[in-house]
Amino acid sequence: MKTIKYQLLKLLIPTSGADVQAEINTEKGYALVTGISANATDEEASLGCVFNKFEINNKEIFPEGYESSRITTGINVSPNDRFYKVTEPADGTKVTVKYKDGGNALAYPYILTIYLNLENA
Amino acid sequence: MLREKTKSWLIIPVKVNNPLAYVTGIEYKIPEHVDTCTGIMLSPGTTFIEKLSKNHTPVLGNISLWFNSKTTHPVHYLVDGIHPKEQEGKYESLRLKESLKGGTLIQGLMEDFGKANSYPYEMKIYLECTLKCSCNDK
Numbered sequence: 001m002k003t004i005k006y007q008l009l010k011l012l013i014p015t016s017g018a019d020v021q022a023e024i025n026t027e028k029g030y031a032l033v034t035g036i037s038a039n040a041t042d043e044e045a046s047l048g049c050v051f052n053k054f055e056i057n058n059k060e061i062f063p064e065g066y067e068s069s070r071i072t073t074g075i076n077v078s079p080n081d082r083f084y085k086v087t088e089p090a091d092g093t094k095v096t097v098k099y100k101d102g103g104n105a106l107a108y109p110y111i112l113t114i115y116l117n118l119e120n121a
Numbered sequence: 122m123l124r125e126k127t128k129s130w131l132i133i134p135v136k137v138n139n140p141l142a143y144v145t146g147i148e149y150k151i152p153e154h155v156d157t158c159t160g161i162m163l164s165p166g167t168t169f170i171e172k173l174s175k176n177h178t179p180v181l182g183n184i185s186l187w188f189n190s191k192t193t194h195p196v197h198y199l200v201d202g203i204h205p206k207e208q209e210g211k212y213e214s215l216r217l218k219e220s221l222k223g224g225t226l227i228q229g230l231m232e233d234f235g236k237a238n239s240y241p242y243e244m245k246i247y248l249e250c251t252l253k254c255s256c257n258d259k
Contacts, residue, residue, distance in 0.1 A: 046205035048167045065132050067164060069205035076209045
């Protein structure tokens with residue numbers, strides 16, 4: 001039977017233009033990362049923000065300069081379609097994210113949450 | 122030994138300096154290690170245009186691209202100026218029937234309509250590609 005888990009990676013963005021880096025290990029017991037999504041607590045923040053690194057298991061998922069807004073979705077999207085589809089190994093692999101704020105948030109600090117959709121086949 | 126092809130994104134930044142210089146040239150060489158690119162996505166990047174009403178789709182400009190060193194002209198498309206917070210759907214790439222080959226040139230222009238919220242700005246062209254080898258792995 002397929003089992004699914006949503007793992008969160010939270011980044012605190014302290015100031016305008018900040019560069020923030022974070023690393024987590026994917027949950028053990030889940031074979032694959034099958035989706036990625038992102039959301040910020042400040043809705044104005046998403047303009048101009050980029051990932052300067054996004055790797056899973058030392059493999060580049062998004063190159064430098066990839067806008068984080070490209071993996072967000074609007075409210076009209078069905079919940080199960082809100083993830084950017086990937087198929088990468090999980091089960092303890094390292095996820096590395098470097099994020100650069102675009103300087104457009106209404107207030108600082110704000111939190112960027114990255115959601116990882118983990119599954120067992 | 123056959124290696125599985127790795128998916129990768131290429132990003133072409135296009136800087137638009139001011140609305141008076143409204144046509145910006147684009148020239149970019151697809152890296153040699155890229156096998157093919159089969160999807161394209163256009164982003165207004167660091168700018169946007171205020172929506173006038175719920176059903177208004179603000180248009181930043183017009184982009185026109187020639188592929189494979191000017192052998193084909195498959196992209197002539199409007200670039201929307203929607204702020205990410207107004208996005209109602211999902212960002213997905215447009216499929217290209219004319220795939221791009223590694224080592225070839227993309228050439229074209231971005232025509233700005235003078236309505237952006239701020240100048241200068243940098244819009245982005247995203248290309249969804251596969252690599253000839255598993256070059257992504259470190």
